[in-house]
Amino acid sequence: MRILLHRADGLTxxxxxxxxxxxxxxxxxxxxxxxxIAPCDYAVLWSPPPALLxxxxxxxxxxxxxxxxxxxxxxxxxxxxxxxIRLGDAGMAIQMAEYVTHAVLGYFRRFDExxxxxxxxxxxxxxxxxxxxxxxxxxxxxxxxxxxxDSLAHFGFPLRGWSRGAKQIDGVECFAxxxxxxDFLRGTRVLVCMLPLTPETTNLLDRSSLSLLPQGxxxxxxxxGAQVAEPDLLALIRSGHIAGATLDVxxxxxxxxxxxxxxxxxxxxxxxxxxFTLRRPSIVQIAGKLRALENGEPVADIVDxxxxx
Numbered sequence: 001m002r003i004l005l006h007r008a009d010g011l012t013x014x015x016x017x018x019x020x021x022x023x024x025x026x027x028x029x030x031x032x033x034x035x036x037i038a039p040c041d042y043a044v045l046w047s048p049p050p051a052l053l054x055x056x057x058x059x060x061x062x063x064x065x066x067x068x069x070x071x072x073x074x075x076x077x078x079x080x081x082x083x084x085i086r087l088g089d090a091g092m093a094i095q096m097a098e099y100v101t102h103a104v105l106g107y108f109r110r111f112d113e114x115x116x117x118x119x120x121x122x123x124x125x126x127x128x129x130x131x132x133x134x135x136x137x138x139x140x141x142x143x144x145x146x147x148x149x150d151s152l153a154h155f156g157f158p159l160r161g162w163s164r165g166a167k168q169i170d171g172v173e174c175f176a177x178x179x180x181x182x183d184f185l186r187g188t189r190v191l192v193c194m195l196p197l198t199p200e201t202t203n204l205l206d207r208s209s210l211s212l213l214p215q216g217x218x219x220x221x222x223x224x225g226a227q228v229a230e231p232d233l234l235a236l237i238r239s240g241h242i243a244g245a246t247l248d249v250x251x252x253x254x255x256x257x258x259x260x261x262x263x264x265x266x267x268x269x270x271x272x273x274x275x276f277t278l279r280r281p282s283i284v285q286i287a288g289k290l291r292a293l294e295n296g297e298p299v300a301d302i303v304d305x306x307x308x309x
Contacts (some may be wrong), residue, residue: 001294004040004055006031008047015044018280023287031055042290046277047071056080061293063286065277067092067144069303070197070224084303090285091278093147096194096222099274100148103220103246104190105155108134112244116265131156137188140195140223141167141174144275148192160188185212190220197224198308207232216243222274225250230261237266248274 003019003026005012012030019028029037033051039058046065048056056062057080064072064086072084106112110126117124136152137160138145149159149172159172162184166176175184185191191213195201206229210219219242221228230251236242246268247261253272261267289299303309 001026001042001290002038002040003028003290004031004037004043004045004059005029006043006045006048006052014279015283018283019287022283023290026290044286045072050075050078053078053080056082061085061290063289064303065282065286068196068224069309073303073305073308079305084305085289085299086301086303086309087277087282087285088301089143089147090281092275093144095275096144097147097151099222099248099270100192100220101151101155103218103268104136104152104157104192106246107190107218107244108157112266112268132158134158134189135160135187136190136192137162137184138192138194140193141169141172142194145192145194148194160184181209182212185209186214188213188217190218193219193221193223193227195223195227196309197226200308201227203227203229205229205233207236210236210242213242215241217241218243219245219247221245222248225253234260234264234267237264242266244268246270248272 043062061083135158141161141163162175244266248270
């Protein structure tokens with residue numbers, strides 16, 4: 001079989017070597033714009049350039065090297081009608097859990113405020129937050145969201161989860177559907193966004209929804225920047241309604257130099273590093289799914305374009 005490989009960063013050699021070891025029956029062909037290649041059986045990529053799309057019409061399935069799918073679904077009707085299969089985890093869940101837990105603990109122990117005091121040369125102990133009043137709500141309770149909830153449960157935080165469809169998670173107060181979102185937000189002290197980017201979630205966190213959070217709430221966004229109405233968030237932080245935000249994703253990346261987020265000390269900025277795609281686990285997972293397809297067996301994580309994930 002032939003696998004078409006595309007990497008926007010151009011670092012294809014390590015992927016080719018690992019595929020040769022994990023899936024020796026396959027020939028990996030690196031796609032480069034302007035070079036003609038024979039049709040391939042499968043494709044492995046993340047965000048294909050428009051010139052690559054015609055090649056995808058010939059494959060049996062496209063394997064995405066990430067859990068999110070907005071980078072390819074943006075093409076809409078121009079995308080060939082072939083199955084899209086995303087990564088289920090491949091080492092990303094534990095990274096997300098580390099990132100979010102660090103942010104939540106930092107806010108709970110008021111490390112952000114202590115750091116600002118230290119820069120100002122102020123030595124002063126702040127009142128401790130009460131854990132029972134520090135509810136953490138996770139928007140999106142898929143594989144990644146559940147791993148974050150599991151990690152936070154270890155520290156005894158009251159936990160809530162919101163998802164599109166009804167779910168039951170031990171130790172988590174669960175909400176489902178847009179009709180419950182307002183109640184979910186009203187009782188959440190730290191809001192963690194882990195939703196896929198879809199038309200329904202774009203600008204979901206605007207002035208109206210973020211204002212439902214209690215006074216002094218916090219936001220942690222490790223999903224997609226377009227889910228947050230950035231001017232609204234900034235206004236709520238400057239008014240004091242939102243006490244702080246940890247943002248790993250932004251509407252435009254890299255975050256432009258003149259963006260006002262850079263000058264707001266209550267916003268912590270990281271450059272889209274909450275979870276990296278781990279090459280080896282990703283290739284092992286893709287190889288397993290590819291072999292299942294070849295054997296006519298069902299595979300998990302097939303994307304439903306109508307739902308956006």
